[in-house]
Amino acid sequence: MPAPKHILIVDDEAVILDLLAEVLTLAGHRVSQAATVAAARKVLADGRPDLVITDLQLEQSDGLALLAEVKAAHPDLPTLLLTGVLFDEETVEARLRDKVSAYLPKTTPLKFIVAEVARLLG
Amino acid sequence: MSSPDLTFRRLLACLIVVAVVLLGVVALALRNEGRAVAAADWVNHTHALRAEAAGILSSLREAEGALRTYLLTGDPRDQADYRAAFSDLAEHVDVAKALARPAPADASQIARLEERLVKRADLARELIRVRQGGAPEELRALLAADAGGEAVREIGRRVDRFREEQAQLLTERDRAAYLQAQTTRWTVLCALVLDLLLLAGAAWLIRDDLQARRRAAAALRLANEQLESRVRERTAELSAANTALKAQSLEDRWARLALEHQLHYNHLIIDAVSELAIVVTKNLNISRINPAVGHLSGLAAAALVDRPLAALVKLAGAAASDDLLARALKEGRDLREQSAVLTDSAGRHHSLVLNFFPLRDSDKVVGGVVTLRLPPAPAA
Numbered sequence: 243m244p245a246p247k248h249i250l251i252v253d254d255e256a257v258i259l260d261l262l263a264e265v266l267t268l269a270g271h272r273v274s275q276a277a278t279v280a281a282a283r284k285v286l287a288d289g290r291p292d293l294v295i296t297d298l299q300l301e302q303s304d305g306l307a308l309l310a311e312v313k314a315a316h317p318d319l320p321t322l323l324l325t326g327v328l329f330d331e332e333t334v335e336a337r338l339r340d341k342v343s344a345y346l347p348k349t350t351p352l353k354f355i356v357a358e359v360a361r362l363l364g
Numbered sequence: 365m366s367s368p369d370l371t372f373r374r375l376l377a378c379l380i381v382v383a384v385v386l387l388g389v390v391a392l393a394l395r396n397e398g399r400a401v402a403a404a405d406w407v408n409h410t411h412a413l414r415a416e417a418a419g420i421l422s423s424l425r426e427a428e429g430a431l432r433t434y435l436l437t438g439d440p441r442d443q444a445d446y447r448a449a450f451s452d453l454a455e456h457v458d459v460a461k462a463l464a465r466p467a468p469a470d471a472s473q474i475a476r477l478e479e480r481l482v483k484r485a486d487l488a489r490e491l492i493r494v495r496q497g498g499a500p501e502e503l504r505a506l507l508a509a510d511a512g513g514e515a516v517r518e519i520g521r522r523v524d525r526f527r528e529e530q531a532q533l534l535t536e537r538d539r540a541a542y543l544q545a546q547t548t549r550w551t552v553l554c555a556l557v558l559d560l561l562l563l564a565g566a567a568w569l570i571r572d573d574l575q576a577r578r579r580a581a582a583a584l585r586l587a588n589e590q591l592e593s594r595v596r597e598r599t600a601e602l603s604a605a606n607t608a609l610k611a612q613s614l615e616d617r618w619a620r621l622a623l624e625h626q627l628h629y630n631h632l633i634i635d636a637v638s639e640l641a642i643v644v645t646k647n648l649n650i651s652r653i654n655p656a657v658g659h660l661s662g663l664a665a666a667a668l669v670d671r672p673l674a675a676l677v678k679l680a681g682a683a684a685s686d687d688l689l690a691r692a693l694k695e696g697r698d699l700r701e702q703s704a705v706l707t708d709s710a711g712r713h714h715s716l717v718l719n720f721f722p723l724r725d726s727d728k729v730v731g732g733v734v735t736l737r738l739p740p741a742p743a744a
Binding site: 257351352 | 619
């Protein structure tokens with residue numbers, strides 16, 4: 243049985259963090275939660291995760307800035323922007339494609355989020 | 365399938381019958397053994413009686429001969445012979461009487477025979493007395509009276525008849541013993557066959573019961589396996605249903621959170637803008653305002669919701685501003701940069717610039733959004 247993949251989730255809403263952690267743990271992954279960018283940096287410093295999932299609107303910074311830091315440190319680390327801000331396809335292609343591996347609005351059903359996570363983890 | 369109790373009762377009945385038959389055979393054997401012993405005793409007794417009868421006759425003839433010899437010779441040695449012969453005769457008679465005592469008919473015949481022998485003995489004593497008395501004429505007369513030995517022959521006939529009767533009894537006893545032996549043989553054989561049949565029946569019952577128990581055990585094992593299989597299937601179904609239910613529950617929670625998050629986000633955006641924003645229904649009644657409307661009008665949302673837009677805002681210089689907005693709403697088109705007047709709670713009028721945007725739900729217009737802003741300040 244393969245070792246579970248390590249996923250870092252960053253979101254300033256505790257209920258979102260808890261629910262995503264529960265779902266991804268049930269899917270067989272090991273999950274670290276961070277409510278702030280500082281907490282996310284600490285998790286990243288402790289070890290490279292296999293995937294980073296982040297919200298866009300954060301308290302101290304924003305998700306895209308955090309992902310820029312991640313990409314600088316780990317260029318091949320997959321990232322997922324999961325946010326309540328709805329972007330159309332054109333905006334995603336124009337503004338996000340180079341910054342994140344994938345984008346999903348929070349209105350996406352969980353089963354598709356889990357499937358996208360599985361795809362990103364290979 | 366017979367119950368274990370019924371099988372046990374049947375087996376017990378078979379074994380009881382077998383035991384009863386065996387006990388009957390044993391009782392019959394014991395009874396026959398007693399009869400055989402008694403028959404052997406009787407046969408020996410009868411043969412002894414016949415032998416004694418024959419002894420009586422031979423002793424009589426021997427005594428008669430010795431007596432005649434003595435009467436002729438007068439020799440004391442011949443006298444000793446006839447005395448010995450009569451003594452043997454008396455002994456045979458005594459033995460025969462003793463043997464015949466248990467059977468009254470035989471005893472009666474022996475008694476009658478003894479009477480005749482006593483007469484012969486009396487005659488012999490008389491002859492000897494006359495011989496020793498020296499009276500030859502008298503002796504001759506006595507011997508002439510006994511000429512021919514008819515009395516002795518009569519005794520002989522009686523003895524022979526008695527012996528024939530005893531022989532006949534022996535023959536009848538042999539026949540009865542043979543019939544008894546045959547009956548016993550057939551009885552034992554029948555009992556043996558009956559026991560064998562009963563034991564075979566008991567064996568069949570045991571075999572049938574064992575087969576029934578094996579069938580019941582196999583059926584029970586099969587039922588248990590089927591039950592376990594059904595339990596496993598049902599457990600798997602319940603587990604799958606539980607997993608699906610849990611997934612659906614999480615999905616529902618996620619959807620609700622996403623919706624609340626989205627609504628909250630949209631409200632934040634609307635509330636953050638400085639322009640006045642009023643949402644109207646298809647009837648141009650107010651359904652929602654942003655805080656900027658409340659600040660300028662001095663009216664809370666509770667005072668404005670479900671009131672006509674015209675009660676708060678009117679297009680400036682237009683006699684029928686409602687008609688203009690109503691037409692734009694009906695036609696689903698924007699209305700841009702229109703001068704309008706808002707009347708606040710104190711009755712003051714505020715000149716504003718109005719924009720109207722129809723609200724679309726798919727291909728239907730279900731209401732509109734009115735935005736109001738202060739007109740640009742005139743150039744100095």
